[in-house]
Amino acid sequence: MTDTWITLAQSDVENYINDSEFQANLSTATTNTQTVAGIIASVLSDVTMEVRGYCRKRNTLGAVGTIPGELKNAAIDLVLYYITKRVSGATAAKARKDDYDNAITKLKAVASGDILISAPLVASTEVTSAPSPNIEQKHHHFGYNKERGI
16 A cells, blocks of 8 residues: 655646746746756745645644645645746736635645545654644523423
């Protein structure tokens, strides 16, 4: 059985977009100290930590540097938004804003427990806040008109 927690890679992003204009913009934005791979690697690392942050609230985390496979598309949407914003500016990022918003909504649903993710085969040794008990107290109403039959 293979683990469903994955390491997000540059090839995942490239397979998702296949957009020559995006690659051209990314190449144009590089300097002597930056490379396309360096920019993508930096953003991939940041997004991986962000996704894990949402997961850790109610779930056991997988190995360090991995994310649940179910959240791969949401993570890639975040990567593309952050790269577009970094490279082309906020105006160009507006085209990817809806995908970004949908990804954040999905991650928030994971954090609240509305969307379930698979448990990792190998749990992380990181200390997390997951899972924490959530006990709701039932409110009792008493009064003379609600005590009949007692």
